[in-house]
Amino acid sequence: MQTQFSSLELRQAFSSFPTGVTVITGLGSDKKPIGITISSFNTVSLSPPLILWSIGKQSDLKDCFSVGQRQLIHVLEANQKDLALIFAKQIKKNILELNHSINSSGLYQLADCAAYYECETVAVHDGGDHQIIVARVLAIEHDPDLQPLLFAHSQFTQLAFDPEGSL
Numbered sequence: 001m002q003t004q005f006s007s008l009e010l011r012q013a014f015s016s017f018p019t020g021v022t023v024i025t026g027l028g029s030d031k032k033p034i035g036i037t038i039s040s041f042n043t044v045s046l047s048p049p050l051i052l053w054s055i056g057k058q059s060d061l062k063d064c065f066s067v068g069q070r071q072l073i074h075v076l077e078a079n080q081k082d083l084a085l086i087f088a089k090q091i092k093k094n095i096l097e098l099n100h101s102i103n104s105s106g107l108y109q110l111a112d113c114a115a116y117y118e119c120e121t122v123a124v125h126d127g128g129d130h131q132i133i134v135a136r137v138l139a140i141e142h143d144p145d146l147q148p149l150l151f152a153h154s155q156f157t158q159l160a161f162d163p164e165g166s167l
Helices: 007-014 081-087
Strands: 022-027 033-038 041-045 050-056 070-075 100-102 108-110 115-127 130-142 149-152 155-158
Touching (some): 022 108, 033 050, 033 081, 050 115, 070 130
Antiparallel strands (some): 022 033, 022 070, 041 050, 050 130, 070 115, 100 108, 115 130, 149 155
16 A cells, blocks of 8 residues: 555545535525535434535635534535536536525525435534534435436546346
């Protein structure tokens, strides 16, 4: 194994592990909707229902997800690459012009995603150059017929499902 490596080499090695692509929306201090693309999302616990995700410490949005703040996690559908790029700020677009609704908690909900998790942050942990957000799942919605968007080897991709291969 290689014990000396650059940040680029580490990033390339990390890209060997496919991840789902999510957009997380919340409210800024001015109560306007904000959003960010995240692929560092994972389940933690079923009881209580907890998830985790991380945000860079340099992000202007990190304070919007502090303890007690609500967020809506959108699991993007395989054809929603443009949404991932918009919230990663690689494509400039006013997010209020996107197809969306406002949910009962006042959070910005993008249309046609594979799944949604409404959450509230319960803990924030130091994670090197990131903050690890642990959030309690308050509500869910999902469409099992929609394929999730994936990110692997530094590019977007999707699953090739085998209907006979389910557990």
